[in-house]
Amino acid sequence: MAENTIRLTGKRSSPFLDKVKKLLPDDGNLNLCLTCGACASGCPASGLDGMDPRKFLRMAAFGMDEEIKNMPWIWMCTMCQRCSYVCPMKIDIPQLVYNARAMVPREDRPKGIRDSCDMALRNDCCSAMGTAEEDFVFVVEDVLEEYQEAQPEFAEMTAPIDKEGAEFFINQNSREPVTEPDEMVPLWKILHLAGVNWTYGSKGWAAENYCLFLSDNESWEHITRTTAKQADQLGCKTYLNTE
Ligand code: SF4
Ligand code: SF4
Known part of the structure; x- marks a missing residue:
């Protein structure tokens, strides 16, 4: 057989x-x-x-x-x-x-998924890479400035963080600010050219949610509530998950 x-x-x-x-x-x-x-x-x-x-x-x-x-x-x-x-x-x-x-049992679930979920629980960024709020803000501002200078047609482009009253609350996979920061820029350009009123959150900006894949309901809910709360506090009308 x-x-x-x-x-x-x-x-x-x-x-x-x-x-x-x-x-x-x-x-x-x-x-x-x-x-x-x-x-x-x-x-x-x-x-x-x-x-x-x-x-x-x-x-x-x-x-x-x-x-x-x-x-x-x-x-x-x-x-x-x-x-x-x-x-x-x-x-x-x-x-x-x-x-x-x-x-x-949770301790017997795949280590890679479990560690990514646990990392996201470390702070309110909800990043599976454990990225801190100040690191995300620094990378976004740094990359934005670089493109504004290098490409004059995008000198007015923005990448807002915690902009109150924005229409869209947009999140970002942690891999991009941490390992491939240039990958964030095409979306910024599209949003800029389309005249979209959007923002990231300094909290809850990470789009991935490994706690879902871990089947950890409590942690999944915590991550989701953390990011949704930030969008609500900023008064954003639409939560747009890019994952
Ligand atoms: S689960 Fe649905 S798609 Fe799959 S074999 Fe059964 S009926 Fe077909
Ligand atoms: S098709 Fe269904 S079973 Fe297959 S990977 Fe997707 S969700 Fe899982």
Whole structure:
């Protein structure tokens, strides 16, 4: 038998599937699979670890809870939601994956994701790289000045931080100010040319949220509330997440 074949070793109940069904509107439609394979054909994680979303759903339906919990594949899913988008029955497989991750004790979840979440909890910037507020402000101001001088047609361009009453509160992946600061500039240029009234926040400016991928509800909520609070305090009308 192939290494990744699903082995059924007797009648099982499906406590994991039953629990997730209770959490989701309309049970996440988790009982409605037609086994058509549309989810597997568009999934970027199909074939990794010999798995795909259709097989994953079957395993959950067969009550293979222990196998699911210990399967590296649940951490390979990108949560992109393509599977549920193409599914004719609108089955919510990403939520099933999310809750499978939550079955794993936090200390046993992948270190890279866990450390990135913990780093984001260190301060109110919510940066997975642990970047401090003053470092973000310094980089933005420094890069802006450089482009204003080097490209006279953008001498009036701005990159506001904590601008009260801006229409849009915009966030930024930490990787850019920390390792690729020039990558921030194209967006600034577009916003400038379009005459958009926008701002970053000195707090909650980081767009990534690894606590979501860690399935750490409490930390995910903390990060989201921190950044939303900054947008509210500045009186911004629209929160625009660039991730
Ligand atoms: S696309 Fe939906 S119905 Fe088809 S196999 Fe996947 S989960 Fe089942
Ligand atoms: S959400 Fe996960 S399972 Fe669904 S298509 Fe994306 S990677 Fe695949």
